[in-house]
Amino acid sequence: MNLSTLKPNTSDITSETLEHINGYWRAANYLSVGQIYLRDNPLLKRPLKKEDIKLMRLGHWGTTPGQNFIYVHLNRIIKKYDLDMVYVSGPGHGGPALVGNTYLEGSYTEIYPEITQDENGLKKLFKQFSFPGGIPSHVSPECPGSFHEGGELGYSLAHSFGAVFDNPNLIAACVVGDGEAETGALAASWHSNKFLNPETDGVVLPILHLNGYKIANPSLLARIPHEELIKLMEGYGWKPYVVEGDEPMQMHRDMSFALDNAMADIKKIKNYTTQEDSQVPRWPMIILKSPKGWTGPKFIDGKPVENHFRSHQVPLSDPIDNDEDFKQLEKWLQSYQIGELFDKNGTLKKVYKELAPQGSRRMGMNPNTNGGLLLKDLLLPDVQDFALPVKSHGDNGPGDTRSVGAFLKEVINLNSKQQNFRLFGPDEILSNRLNEVFDATNRQWNAQTDPNDEFLAPQGRAMEILSEHLCEGWLEGYLLTGRHGLFTSYEAFIHIIDSMFNQHAKWLKVTAELPWRRQLASLNILLASHVWRQDHNGFTHQDPGFIDHVVNKKASIIRVYLPPDANCLLLTMKHCLKSKHYVNVMVAGKHPSPQWLPYDQAILHCSKGIGVWDWASNDQEDQTDIVMACAGDVPTLETLAAVSILRKELPELRIRVINIVDLMKLQSETAHPHGLSDSDFDALFTKDKPVIFAFHAYPWLIHRLTYKRTNHHNFHVHGYQEEGTITTPFDMTVLNKLDRYHLVQDVLKHIPRSESKNDYLQEKMKDMLIKHRNYIEEHGVDMPDVKDWKWDI
Known part of the structure; x- marks a missing residue:
């Protein structure tokens, strides 16, 4: 029998620890319900009144208890194994879980001192959620420990892998929602394990959270046979552990076993310097099947809610004007028995507080989630060393991007020790004439190789896969955790990542307004093979509209450059790679073309930007x-x-x-x-x-x-x-x-x-x-x- 189909069976966890974990989970669930519904009476010291309830109730409950369950179990293994771990919330609108857990571990109060660890702080925490002047309902930039915003689905795994490239001690625990798992971007992301180098990169631990439903439909992966799901994940190259059920204590025990088994697998892989038979290591993953809206109301108006799509958002929609809804809400809040969990001042009791890691080991305070704290300046060569000699205006050049390829080769060489720069592209680095980068690096590739392959190696600075989604997601994760990079693509097909660019630009805009967030390296996009030189591919490859899309975003964030020749492109590239907290879009040709400006004139022209x-x-x-x-x-x-x-x-x-x-x-x-x-x-x-x-x-x-x-x-x-x-x-x-x-x-x-x-x-x-x-x-x-x-x- 395949071991991956068995329930995990290795852990030294005690029954007492399981009871404490369950208590912590109850506290996180209570905080999540309180954020959605309450604006007063946060500890239920008196009977609930309708005046305690928010007039407008927004948020998403369905995914939240499962994420609270995962978070407390990750806290346990962080402490047990002294892990450097971040939490990536893939399901949409998981905000109550992350806000609540970072509050319980103390991270939230450190960032926002006014949200104190007492009754008054709890009241503020509850009221601000999805409230005017407060915080959004998803895992937004305002939330400590976040670098992946859950507002749009599909990119959690790609961001997680980007975060662990060149980050050998980091583990990204990536919660993949079952709705998210149906997106094309996420489906492709499972293949990212073929690009992970156990020696030089960190680890992604996917936790596929199947709670059965999306907004109004069942989720596909929760409705296929168990054996088929296992084979699917094994076909992707993963070793799955399954945790399934609805009885809390048994689920806590099974999750503990699964995580301890996963850590044993990770340790074994990381200790290998070479893989047997040149096979890709089978990294562990966890499939968590738990009820949607777990621990919430089971029925409302005679219709099922727990373990049903009706728990997706706000299950009890009218607790102010509907007396039955009000009674159910009070019963729901009381079910968590918070008097056992918080003291009379509203502070989490010590026995539960001790379950959380300390300092920067807390997932809410991990510096990788505020990547600007870790950002080091990129070492850049002198552009003049790569400038083309222009004796007279219009001298022919070999192709503007060829010169940039030589420049990027030296960028890779200069930063080889820092290991903080990568080049990303959908199988187009050579096509876009950046050939010389392969004099300095290989494509990172940890799958099988053939003797006739070129530039493939377990470690490299170039990342290529024929998925613009993955290239963009990897790069974003890399930047968000404090590194530098460049994405090069055909101009017509950069539209594939329109929405991803949207989300990143919005992230940059919001984080720029948060004093505790630090600036990141810019998202740099080089568009070559552009509309005017796609004559050989035809109409399908001719579209310059990404520029229009970019210009829609906040002016403080976006920049668009159209250098007329190689010297101007070189100067623009260096400027963009040095910059912080922008999205820089550069458009350049790759075919032989006239060169208009000698280097000294190009400096003046690019400095002015127009002339x-x-x-x-x-x-x-x-x-x-x-x-x-x-x-x-x-x-x-x-x-x-x-x-x-x-x-x-x-x-x-x-x-x-x-x-x-x-x-x-x-x-x-x-x-x-x-x-x-x-x-x-x-x-x-x-x-x-x-x-x-x-x-x-x-x-x-x-x-x-x-x-x-x-x-x-x-x-x-x-x-x-x-x-x-x-x-x-x-x-x-x-x-x-x-x-x-x-x-x-x-x-x-x-x-x-x-x-x-x-x-x-x-x-x-x-x-x-x-x-x-x-x-x-x-x-x-x-x-x-x-x-x-x-x-x-």
């Missing part, structure tokens, strides 16, 4: 006729190609060329910290001249960022118009009217037409577009006029 390129402009002595603005590498190329046509054909036309690296410069200084003042913006873009703007992404974003500016009505933006296919690189710009010929035509529409040669130039541009179409349809490549074009003014 006039005087070497491309000719309005220095006269009044400006037209402004040509660009943001992005391909838009910059097409803008300068258009400018070269205009300056040769219409030499009297006075043109100003503006390039934007930092997109947020376009906003007002009152809307974004990087924004320009109105006077500075007007000095650049003028107050009344036409602006032909070539933009990397969707045109309306520029209008949105500039709509309050004096000259906004004169902005004519070219960008991606949702036109694409498998075609030539230049044809992609033509399809979306971002090309040089359409830009020239637009200029001619917005300048005085007093001279007939303007009309001839219009016709010439139409002819060039026809010539382009005919050429690519015959030859399959762009015509020499485009491919061989050079800036020669």
